[in-house]
Amino acid sequence: MGSGEGALFVRPDADGFREFVRANKPHSPVDKRMSEREAVRRFVRPGDYVATDLYGMVRAPMSLAREVVRQGPGDLSIAGQGGMDIDLLVASGLVRRIDNVYIGHEVFGLSGAFRRLAAAGKVEVTEWTNAALAWRFKAAAMGIPYIPSRTMLGTDTFRRSAAVLGRCPFSGKMLCLLPALAPDVGIIHVHRCDRFGNAQIDGTYGLGFELSRASRRLILSTERVVPGSAIRKVPERTVIPHYLVDAVVVARYGSHPGEMCYEYAMDRPRVDEYLEATRTEEGTRAYLEKYVRGPRSHEEYLELVGGRRHLRRLERACRGR
Amino acid sequence: MGKKAVGSGQGAGCGVRGAGRKATGLRALHPAPRTLPAREYSGTELLICLVARIMENRKMAFIGTGVPMLAAALAKKHHAPGLMAVFEFGGTDPALDCLPLNVGAQQTFQRAISAVSLAEVMEAAQRGFLEYGFVGAAQIDPFGNLNTTVIGEHSRPAVRLPGSGGGCDIGALCWRTVALVPDHNPRKFVERLDFMTTAGYLDGPGARERAGLPPGSGPYRVVSNLAVMDYDGATRRMRLHSLNPGVTVEQVRQNTGFELVVPENAGRNEPPTRDELRILRREVDPRRLYI
Numbered sequence: 001m002g003s004g005e006g007a008l009f010v011r012p013d014a015d016g017f018r019e020f021v022r023a024n025k026p027h028s029p030v031d032k033r034m035s036e037r038e039a040v041r042r043f044v045r046p047g048d049y050v051a052t053d054l055y056g057m058v059r060a061p062m063s064l065a066r067e068v069v070r071q072g073p074g075d076l077s078i079a080g081q082g083g084m085d086i087d088l089l090v091a092s093g094l095v096r097r098i099d100n101v102y103i104g105h106e107v108f109g110l111s112g113a114f115r116r117l118a119a120a121g122k123v124e125v126t127e128w129t130n131a132a133l134a135w136r137f138k139a140a141a142m143g144i145p146y147i148p149s150r151t152m153l154g155t156d157t158f159r160r161s162a163a164v165l166g167r168c169p170f171s172g173k174m175l176c177l178l179p180a181l182a183p184d185v186g187i188i189h190v191h192r193c194d195r196f197g198n199a200q201i202d203g204t205y206g207l208g209f210e211l212s213r214a215s216r217r218l219i220l221s222t223e224r225v226v227p228g229s230a231i232r233k234v235p236e237r238t239v240i241p242h243y244l245v246d247a248v249v250v251a252r253y254g255s256h257p258g259e260m261c262y263e264y265a266m267d268r269p270r271v272d273e274y275l276e277a278t279r280t281e282e283g284t285r286a287y288l289e290k291y292v293r294g295p296r297s298h299e300e301y302l303e304l305v306g307g308r309r310h311l312r313r314l315e316r317a318c319r320g321r
Numbered sequence: 322m323g324k325k326a327v328g329s330g331q332g333a334g335c336g337v338r339g340a341g342r343k344a345t346g347l348r349a350l351h352p353a354p355r356t357l358p359a360r361e362y363s364g365t366e367l368l369i370c371l372v373a374r375i376m377e378n379r380k381m382a383f384i385g386t387g388v389p390m391l392a393a394a395l396a397k398k399h400h401a402p403g404l405m406a407v408f409e410f411g412g413t414d415p416a417l418d419c420l421p422l423n424v425g426a427q428q429t430f431q432r433a434i435s436a437v438s439l440a441e442v443m444e445a446a447q448r449g450f451l452e453y454g455f456v457g458a459a460q461i462d463p464f465g466n467l468n469t470t471v472i473g474e475h476s477r478p479a480v481r482l483p484g485s486g487g488g489c490d491i492g493a494l495c496w497r498t499v500a501l502v503p504d505h506n507p508r509k510f511v512e513r514l515d516f517m518t519t520a521g522y523l524d525g526p527g528a529r530e531r532a533g534l535p536p537g538s539g540p541y542r543v544v545s546n547l548a549v550m551d552y553d554g555a556t557r558r559m560r561l562h563s564l565n566p567g568v569t570v571e572q573v574r575q576n577t578g579f580e581l582v583v584p585e586n587a588g589r590n591e592p593p594t595r596d597e598l599r600i601l602r603r604e605v606d607p608r609r610l611y612i
Contacts, residue, residue: 104483174533
């Protein structure tokens with residue numbers, strides 16, 4: 001048998017999770033609207049494990065990621081799952097431990113920040129895969145300590161993970177046992193929700209379904225707050241019910257400079273600017289000063305990148321259904 | 322900042338709301354396509370055609386951004402209308418009439434049959450639905466194992482690469498994995514990987530099954546700028562399958578950092594046909610985002 005040599009940053013604790021839920025989660029609807037500043041101050045603490053959804057430059061909770069960097073709770077662990085939000089956290093230097101799945105920019109190339117940090121040995125990295133991360137969240141969402149799978153077997157990815165090799169009690173075949181992952185805080189940007197946090201997502205929901213259920217604390221940012229009646233009219237569209245949610249932050253264009261499907265297109269020049277800046281340490285510092293620490297809020301950030309007129313253009317550049 | 326620069330980078334007709342139709346006005350916003358004579362083609366175009374030819378009709382394929390996606394769009398319009406492209410973040414069988422730049426982008430589920438989740442499509446692969454998976458790599462070894470994690474030591478890498486993403490899952494769970502290596506050279510085709518991100522045949526026959534990977538799955542083809550490779554049935558070592566136009570066996574040997582199995586008569590890959598090029602240039606990527 002055997003197990004991966006990678007560090008396990010969050011130990012599965014199904015009983016602890018149950019007790020946390022009973023004591024802390026909102027079981028009846030309460031108005032959770034608050035500013036991004038308050039949400040991050042209350043729910044993201046130094047040393048926390050943070051996970052986000054979706055991926056790349058798509059429906060990433062950028063406004064909240066910027067606020068986390070602004071407030072700067074250090075010593076973070078993250079689920080390193082490829083979004084520009086995650087890349088920003090890595091670039092900010094707040095991250096010490098990464099459950100890495102993919103940190104990079106797909107067709108746009110490697111992550112400058114991750115590359116520098118890893119080369120300097122400044123970050124502890126445990127390797128996983130897309131499916132492994134989704135299923136680790138799924139196990140936590142199911143309230144179980146681990147989940148068997150057939151991925152990662154035989155690879156160095158397994159060797160550098162914190163998964164455990166097991167035998168199927170029914171067939172005797174080898175399995176990769178994935179430890180449940182319950183982040184201290186999950187951050188998800190959605191298309192709309194009501195003031196309690198009953199949320200709808202358009203398009204693919206990536207890791208959102210599992211992550212929302214696996215997280216101890218869950219912060220939603222939303223393009224729009226809608227009346228509860230709009231949610232109740234189509235209950236089958238609710239991907240995230242309010243009892244999972246701890247904070248609702250209104251953030252129109254919250255995924256900027258990334259895209260939000262059916263809402264606005266990717267702001268390509270701004271994305272390129274980020275990619276270019278993060279190639280070097282100085283560039284990164286300058287970028288963070290200008291776009292993250294400079295503006296005091298998401299609203300100020302939006303003004304800085306071109307304001308209403310510019311954002312309307314991004315809306316027009318987005319294709320409908 | 323002018324309107325030109327805003328929200329660009331989407332595929333044909335994707336730049337304006339409701340534009341399933343071609344938006345002629347948008348053409349002005351982009352450099353005019355290079356015009357190659359119908360009989361000439363670029364290296365990328367050849368690669369796309371070679372990959373597309375592997376894709377069979379009425380199969381499901383895991384598609385990433387870049388060449389595989391263009392190949393899938395070409396295959397659908399050329400010989401495999403029933404090919405179902407599946408994107409890792411949940412887009413399933415989109416129209417592919419415009420090109421996404423992210424595997425989660427809107428184009429991956431534009432007029433698709435479903436837009437679901439990462440878990441959903443990975444579970445479909447684990448249940449055996451995904452015939453093909455297309456993966457890239459920084460290094461590939463004789464057994465088709467792949468590295469996309471680090472060059473050098475894992476703890477202090479010379480180059481930190483993105484990591485597995487879905488690559489390791491695809492290599493484990495799809496029936497047939499196709500590796501794409503656009504630059505065939507001895508630094509890419511290596512005897513020993515710095516890090517084995519994704520399982521090929523591991524260390525030889527039977528190794529996948531012993532490790533617990535699903536029987537009957539594994540590496541199928543490698544497509545490079547020089548040739549297409551497959552695997553010897555007995556030894557599971559990489560074997561020359563067919564040479565790209567104008568390439569010699571010697572060239573492939575010299576650019577491979579391990580001993581490649583070379584059969585008596587290696588096949589020849591046909592250059593892109595007039596039809597393939599027409600579809601590729603006019604329908605798949607008319608604004609030349611990739612080609």
